[in-house]
Amino acid sequence: MNESGMSAPVLRVEKLRKSFGDEIVLQDITFSVPEHTATVFIGASGSGKSTLLRCINLLEQVDDGVIKLDGADISAADVNPDEVRKKLGMVFQAFNLFPHMTVLENIILAPTKVQGIGQEEAIAEAFKLLERFGLRDKADQYPDRLSGGQQQRVAIIRSLARHPRLLLLDEITSALDPVLVNEVLSTVRELKGEGMTMVLATHEMGFAKQVANEVCFLHHGKILEWGPPEELLESPKLSETREFIRRVHEAGRL
Amino acid sequence: MSDNRGRGTGENSGSAPYDFGGAWQPSEIEIARRIARKKRNRKNGFIAAFSSLLVLGTLLVVLVTSPGWITLRDTFFKWAYGFEVLPKIILGFGTNATLTLIAGTSVALLGLLIALIRTSRSPALTPFRFLATIYVDVFRGIPMLLVILLVGFGIPALxxxxxxxxxxxxxxxxxxxxYSAYVAEVIRSGILTVHPSQRAAARSLGLxxxxxxxxxxxxxxxxxxxxPLLNDLVALIKDTGLISILGVTDAIRAAQIQTAKSFNYTPYVMAALVFLAVTIPxxxxxxxxxxNSLERQNAQGQA
Known part of the structure; x- marks a missing residue:
């Protein structure tokens, strides 16, 4: 534990457990995400990465364990999920943009309806973000007209517009072709550079190495191995981790 | 596994990584959370019961204490008389049911056909597309009662x-x-909401x-x-009663005949109950x- 002298972590998960019926999806999950750091979860499909992020966002009710956001227990029974989600940003694998709204409308929806920011102010902020990520000319387009990479960047901007305390990114490049992956990942790298606190689930090992402060290997619902990216990805201790990283290598994704 | 900052593996935790069979006991935090949730559910249940009792009770009291209640009860809710005429009304409802079955099937086929014609792009179908559009425009715009009168009295007059x-x-x-005009438009709107990419995927599979x-x-x-189609079906069941205007004895007509004999309106109430007995289930x-079909199709978990 090397947090001495640092403030409390933004996110703290303790002994989290989640099952669907008889199937245990997550078990004994414990980790912390200090401010301005990124924790990356790697692991095969079905290892529980997405479920973990959905639990943090309170989209799933956990079976046991505690989730703390800035020290406050958000898994308590009396917590209002809407209040918690105001502080969280979530980006999905399949973008989940609203197809009946333009890019701009997608972005200003939550700021104007949830946070009560004025229409003009929200639009100005949206344009600033769009400008920064090179999507200014797409503001009036509908999502269906954009490339996958552009859609995913809009989805990131949509969650950024709410100034989240913590950003949850769920395999955000899995639905993209390799050329488009880069434009999305560079967006995330930029956010990391600005000090955004993030939890990511990804298959991109090279990218994990670049942005992660810590990598956790999730295997059958448990964190099997964890550590700084260079160490975990280059000299894994456990045979399961080695096997997984070798398979990803073979798929040419490093 | 106390904390994972730094470097470590799950093997430090003492338990084997694949140990999933062991009996799991919820922690004290989880037990407290479950109790809190149960308490909240009980409280919500209590509030629901209380507010229902209050609202329904008030309505009942207002109804029963109103000055005309006794007269109303005797003319509309004379159950003994109601059950006496019930067989005749049910017999009349047989007409409604048969009509619904025949009309419902025909409407489904005709409506589907018109919807397909209207959404087709084939140049050969252009005149049919034109006719289908006129058909929908005309018959959706005329009150059904008028169509019944025009067809029912007009065609014999020819x-x-x-x-x-x-x-x-x-x-x-x-x-x-x-009804075909209405249903055609409902089905057409459904066809239009299917994303073009679905068509592209199917055509590229060679379909x-x-x-x-x-x-x-x-x-x-x-x-x-x-x-919405179910909505139309329920409306159809009820609207079959409209042809009683041509002299057909359906449930409504049967009730009307009884009412005319006794000057008691209970048969109408019975007819209403007969309709409800079919439409609600x-x-x-x-x-x-x-x-069920949505649950099977969509991913688990919702917000």
């Missing part, structure tokens, strides 16, 4: 050879004509236009418009079917 004068058949035709419609577009479209059943 004195055509070989054309029936049976008002039951003519009335059914009028109902079919009107023909017809096969694409049959196996990809229509199943999605019809599932989406099932609730129908609605519930379709609701459940729709929910």
């Amino acid at each position: 004195q055509l050879k070989g054309v029936t004068n049976n008002v039951l058949i003519l009335g059914t035709i009028a109902v079919i004509i009107t 023909s236009h017809i096969q694409t419609l049959r196996h990809v577009v229509l199943p999605q479209a019809l599932k989406r418009v099932t609730p 129908l609605t519930r059943m379709t609701d459940r079917m729709l929910r």
